[in-house]
Amino acid sequence: MAGKKTKSKYIAPLKKAKGLGSAHEGVDHWMAQKITAIINAPIILWFVFSMINNIGKSHAEFTAWVAHPIHTILLLVMVSSVLYHAKLGAQVITEDYVSRKCLKLFKLIAQKIFFFVLGVACVYSILKIAFMAGI
């Protein structure tokens, strides 16, 4: 109660007008990073294990492996989760280290586009292999 009163006494409405202060979305960001991390750890281990087993395999063998429905789904989950996790992490790094506002905004937008395009490329490729090899 007392804290609230002191706060309003010292903080001018200009703070709200300028949009300074917490954006109230930190928890969502943190939570999304943790959830994707929980998905990433086992699925990446599976992917690394699978890629080692793929050494020396032909193109046909690899595409047949990708085309297995469970593998297709897991690969799609993997690239989505990993790229989303990467996008969140890159965002934090930029927010922390790039101090010029204009450059920061540019980098944040560029990163979003980068990871989005990468995601589309991965999803398209995996689906194309899955549908072509399946026929």
Next chain:
Amino acid sequence: MSNQIAPKRPLSPHLQVYRLPLTALMSITHRLTGAALALGMLIVAGFFLAAATSEEYYDMLMRAADTVGGKAILCLWSAALYYHMCNGIRHMFWDTGMFLEKDQANRTNYAVLMVAFMLVAGTWVYAYYVN
């Protein structure tokens, strides 16, 4: 007077005057490996794209991976991956309030490094064993 002296004084305890303790080094390494792994997704996307495009591109990438340079990149990649994974798991414990004391942070430094190293070694031993 004060204007002449001021520029020669240190600002305040700053990054440059400290020898980074292992905990701090591992923290920045977590970010560096994270950034590197994010860029590594370019290679993963390229790999899927190559396989989706043609047999030639797929074979080309597989041959590139089998060279000394390719293996070196994959080796560094696996080290970055396992380090980031192990340290990330430690971050999850930290989020619950565990291991936050200084000596616990110091001890878990070595635990993270050891487990990550064992995973890298295990992966490469497995890779050579399978082939």
